[in-house]
Amino acid sequence: MNVDELLRGDAAEIAAAARRGAVGVAALVQASLARIGATDARVNAFTDVTAQRALQTAAALDARLAVGDTTAHALPLLGVPFAVKNLFDIAGLTTLVGSKIERDRPAATHDALLVARLQAAGAVLVGALNMDEYAYGFTTENSHEGACHNPHDLSRIAGGSSGGSAAAIAAAQVPITLGSDTNGSIRVPASLCGIFGLKPTYGRLPRHGSYPFVASLDHLGPFARSARDLALVYDALQGFDARDPACVARPIEATADTLAFGVRGLRIATLGGYFAEHAGPDARAAVARVAQALDATRVVELPEVARARAAAFVISNAEGGALHLPDLRTRADDFDPLSRDRFLAGALLPAAWVQRAQCVRRWFALRAAELFGEVDVLLAPATPVVAPTIGTDWLEINGRRLPARPSLGLLTQPISCIGLPVCAVPVWGVHAALPIGVQVIAAPWREDLALRVAHRLQMLGVAAAPVAAL
């Protein structure tokens, strides 16, 4: 297998090839950089390419391997190129957060903690990725950087706000990326680009060195071409860090070795009600296909899902607006027109609305905990529809005309509102040409179960993340 073919596979294979000396780390990085160079004018996933740093890191790893460094040899992500949403700090680069405003800020002096952890696991950073401004969007139609294009159909959106993180994998530019998810920003682009994505439990992964959007709801997590890669990366990212006040002091609970346990004995059910009513035919068909493959015949409901989604909406709007109030006062015209008026409105929300939303959020979390007494894993569509065309303003979902940009998160928002771990798995074949994702949802701190189900679906051929024909 040559290096370009390797780069189209998953990270576990790439690391194994580097470990047995079949390919050098420098060759892997050069292939990734060449692929970015050949495709990114069309995809627009990258906002910065850190070629010099990547080549230096690769050379250092190759030198360690050449002298028989057993520590380097054992690194789980040895030589795997990766990239991160441009809200993660990268030493020497200004953290753009998809904005024009941040371009004036000084460069970061250190890597974000999760970037450093991936590098410590042997992965090699090759750049920063396009996103919705300040993570407030589901489309990555960024007015400053240009829209990120879906590699499977360049006329369509990649989803957002971590659009570049999903598109870069679908385009085979890198096999793993990092993104963030406040209301669906990992799961929506994973669904639309046909990629696996993991939003861990709220409070699991430390956010130190990443730019916030809504501290109450922000999660960080990985994208990959396989559930196995998600587990490998997620395991490398785990570990408490007190610098993130939301990070919970839990031991590392490794998942990669649990994938082989399979799904036998797991109680798996499909979420009905709100989740069926707000999903289009393709989304419902994808869930049905996954449920059938898992022999999951039970349908259950969570109560008052629309209110939970509304709570997430209010909290996000208010916290996001408050965060950017100083810039909104003095330079509102420098915000992306697609997010500016929402931020301005959010800065004005009454405190009583936000406090009430936080109470509803906890009420809903208690109801979900009751449901998880009866089931282990829940299935739900990730997006109501497949990727819309860039510039789409309205969606038709089950006879209702809804604003496209906020509605892409209708099905993800209620779940992140209460911090549940979710693996988004890509399903093909229900739409003629495009993928759509299914959320595999577990109880808090049970990322292992979501990953086991995702892995089983991939082994069954029900979920897959093929490279786009660019």
Place this chain on the structure above:
Amino acid sequence: MTPAQIEAYVDAAAAALQLPLSPAHRPGVLSYFAMAADMAALVGAQTLTMADDPAEAFVPIAPAGPART
């Protein structure tokens, strides 16, 4: 909230926060505020009791270094 109530509230709150709303931005702000008001109405209609605490919980921060005995 009625459209008139939203306009009055948005203008008053923006003034109090010293947040200028340009004529070009104001229609969009009113539209998004109305959307948030609809969401707040949904949230507000959920039956809760005094026992339904908010989701946020503050965690006290101990000083760095060894504890005094």
